Amino acid sequence: MNSLSAQKDRLNLLNRSSEETAVKFVFLDFDGTYAEDGHVPAEHVAAVGAAQRNGHKVFLCTGRPLSGLGPRALQANFDGLVCAAGGYVQIGGTVLRDQRYSEALTRRALEVLDRYEGVYILEHPEYVCCTASGEARLRELFRTHTDMLDRLKVVDSLATVRPSKITVLFSDRPIREVAAEIGPEVRAMPGSVEDLGTVSGELQLSVVDKFGGIEAVLAHIGASPEAVVACGDGLNDLEMVERAGTGVAIAGGNPDVIAAADIVVPGPRELGLVTAFRQLGLIE
Incomplete structure (x- = not known):
């Protein structure tokens, strides 16, 4: 057949x-x-x-x-x-x-993450992306799952990307506090790819x-x-x-x-x- x-x-x-x-x-x-x-x-x-x-x-x-x-x-x-x-x-x-973040929600999430020195990846159905300034740190932190980084897209600005989810590998605040500051549209979940403690995780749409x-x-x-x-x-x-x-x-x-x-x-x-x-x- x-x-x-x-x-x-x-x-x-x-x-x-x-x-x-x-x-x-x-x-x-x-x-x-x-x-x-x-x-x-x-x-x-x-x-x-x-x-x-x-x-x-x-x-x-x-x-x-x-x-x-x-x-x-x-x-x-x-x-x-x-x-x-x-x-x-x-x-x-x-x-x-x-289902993805709205542009407004993306901008608000990035503002909060950048305020707390966040190292993160925006996950889009067609690519995962970050800025050039974050790429080296991502490769350092993303220790085992290099298959994800093989498809990493480096862009000048993330503001217009509408991600399905944001994976945070590091921030100056616990991921739950970051999610609370972004607002009720997102919730913090433990990372399924890397476990780097309470300052890492995934920002998933609440719905x-x-x-x-x-x-x-x-x-x-x-x-x-x-x-x-x-x-x-x-x-x-x-x-x-x-x-x-x-x-x-x-x-x-x-x-x-x-x-x-x-x-x-x-x-x-x-x-x-x-x-x-x-x-x-x-x-x-």
């Missing part, structure tokens, strides 16, 4: 209800769940393919922007992508959601969460949350693990996520998703 026919068949399956096909819709966090330090175990890639061959649909559901997903992240042929912690959703060539992105997928394909399997380890995975039909947490992850989960499995180094898929009957 040629690739075009395979894509059409996949979309046809996606448009059937889970009640009719017994399909499970599996949503995988990337950093700390599907991958470790940007590395995806071959066994995880194989497990995704095996689950799909068994008729299930598997989606990447990550805090990273679309532009932050390189070839390693997309080795598996995912049925769709939920990016920017639920702010950007894409199935095939169709964009279901693209965005991963389960909201999942709901956009479910509305598009006509499925219910009961058919969802959500797998994650961080605080930005809490809503989806709580509200999915089956929640899977990663051992050593956020305690609230672990408490909300139906099952807990090891991390990527121990091939935890292979364990989860087998326990849930998604693969042999």
Whole structure:
């Protein structure tokens, strides 16, 4: 079967209800769940393919922007992508959601961050960007996830960029204080890429969460949350693990996520998703 026919068949399956096909819709966090330090175990890639061959649909559901997903992240042929912690959703060539900062909110966020000597990246669906003055510091601080920096765009001004999310690697104030000063439109979340303490993290739109992105997928394909399997380890995975039909947490992850989960499995180094898929009957 040629690739075009395979894509059409996949979309046809996606448009059937889970009640009719017994399909499970599996949503995988990337950093700390599907991958470790940007590395995806071959066994995880194989497990995704095996689950799909068994008729299930598997989606990447990550805090990273679309532009932050390189070839390693997309080795598996995912049925769709939920990016920017639920702010950007894409199935095939169709964009279901693209929620971003307004220009006014961007300007206010940058004013606060610059006041506190912030080192940060603006995450846009097409690129991640910073100014030339911040690039060297970013490369120094962004220790492990160089795949993100491979797609870094250096620009003269960030004021007109409308990001999905802002990742802060350093500031003179704790990230929660920074978010509070910017205003209620944003909330501070722990960083999913680097953990540099309380002065780092992610400034996420308050109206965005991963389960909201999942709901956009479910509305598009006509499925219910009961058919969802959500797998994650961080605080930005809490809503989806709580509200999915089956929640899977990663051992050593956020305690609230672990408490909300139906099952807990090891991390990527121990091939935890292979364990989860087998326990849930998604693969042999």
